[in-house]
Amino acid sequence: MYSSTFSDKPQTPYELYKRADIETAGQKRLILMAYDGIIRNLNEAKTNIRNGDIMAATLNLTKAQEIVSVLFHSLDFSVGQVAYELGSFYEYVRKRLITANRHKDERIVDEVLSLVAKIREAWAESFKRNADVRSDIKSDGKARIDFAR
Numbered sequence: 016m017y018s019s020t021f022s023d024k025p026q027t028p029y030e031l032y033k034r035a036d037i038e039t040a041g042q043k044r045l046i047l048m049a050y051d052g053i054i055r056n057l058n059e060a061k062t063n064i065r066n067g068d069i070m071a072a073t074l075n076l077t078k079a080q081e082i083v084s085v086l087f088h089s090l091d092f093s094v095g096q097v098a099y100e101l102g103s104f105y106e107y108v109r110k111r112l113i114t115a116n117r118h119k120d121e122r123i124v125d126e127v128l129s130l131v132a133k134i135r136e137a138w139a140e141s142f143k144r145n146a147d148v149r150s151d152i153k154s155d156g157k158a159r160i161d162f163a164r
Contacts, residue, residue, distance in 0.1 A: 043142045049086055050135035053079045057128045064121045076116040076124070083109050104134065 056079040063072035087105040090098045108127055115123035 043138075046086075046138055047135065047142075049082050050131060050138065053082045053131050054128060054135065056082070057124050057131070060115075061121050061124050061128075064119050064124070069119060072119055073116060076112055079127075080109055080112045080116070083112065104130075 056075040060072045060075035060079070063069075063075060083105050087102060087109070090102055090105075092098045092102070108130065111123055111127050114120065115127065
């Protein structure tokens with residue numbers, strides 16, 4: 016089962032800050048934070064693999080897998096095809112991370128890192144575009160469309 020990164024009673028000011036940051040983040044920001052967490056853990060795992068620190072590599076790859084699992088389980092499949100495609104993507108990433116963890120294979124970590132970074136950027140661009148569209152709505156409720164963008 017999924018284990019939380021945070022204990023029930025945070026000990027340090029950083030843990031308190033991080034918990035408050037997550038608990039007050041909006042859905043879009045949480046998605047980007049999740050992808051950033053995957054990327055951070057994969058980069059750390061690569062360093063661990065290079066340095067021969069097998070225990071730390073295992074921990075960081077496992078953390079990345081847990082985040083991918085959370086993203087998968089948060090999908091709402093009733094919204095349609097996009098959720099199914101993301102589900103397939105998350106399942107592929109999860110399987111590749113298991114293989115990378117089993118073999119401590121930096122090439123697989125690089126592959127997954129590249130894929131995750133691309134999807135993270137797609138999310139960020141989508142959120143930015145949606146924010147731009149909302150900012151183009153006039154006070155009378157009618158949208159202003161600017162095709163020159």
